[in-house]
Amino acid sequence: MKYAEIEKAAEQAVLANDAFLVELEVKPNNVIIVYVDADEGLSMDQIKMINRNIESELDRDVEDFNLTVSSPDLNRPLKIWRQYRKNVGRFLKVTFNDRKVEGKLEKVEQDFLVLGVPQKKKSAPHVELEIQFADIAEAKVAIRFN
Numbered sequence: 001m002k003y004a005e006i007e008k009a010a011e012q013a014v015l016a017n018d019a020f021l022v023e024l025e026v027k028p029n030n031v032i033i034v035y036v037d038a039d040e041g042l043s044m045d046q047i048k049m050i051n052r053n054i055e056s057e058l059d060r061d062v063e064d065f066n067l068t069v070s071s072p073d074l075n076r077p078l079k080i081w082r083q084y085r086k087n088v089g090r091f092l093k094v095t096f097n098d099r100k101v102e103g104k105l106e107k108v109e110q111d112f113l114v115l116g117v118p119q120k121k122k123s124a125p126h127v128e129l130e131i132q133f134a135d136i137a138e139a140k141v142a143i144r145f146n
Helices: 003-016 044-057 081-086
Strands: 020-027 031-037 066-070 091-096 099-108 112-117 127-132 136-141
Touching: 003 020, 003 031, 003 044, 031 044, 031 081, 044 066, 081 099, 091 127, 099 127
Parallel strands: 031 066
Antiparallel strands: 020 031, 091 099, 091 136, 099 112, 112 127
């Protein structure tokens, strides 16, 4: 099964269901994993419809496959710009330039993001840190219990 064929089916399916493609993995033995998300959150119905739409575009009679459609969990790093935009206001753990920092995602621009990083002294104002996307090695939504 060709990656381009699977990718095209996935992109059409997410567009038809008000979602966006985050990542596509095609593993040996035609194990296909499609990670999708939506700006306003993703419902189980959307995931089911995306799965059905993709499956209808691929022919099991020609080549069998195992398809999984899922939203990325909190342990998976953010992969695309739209995920960052969706998470404005949430706390992120960002690794960049051999440095790790956690802060509130304040703003997302085309080439960079701005994190509000709390200072050690609680009374001190947070520092706004501008990070270029090109410098980010990994960014994940931080799980916080307040």
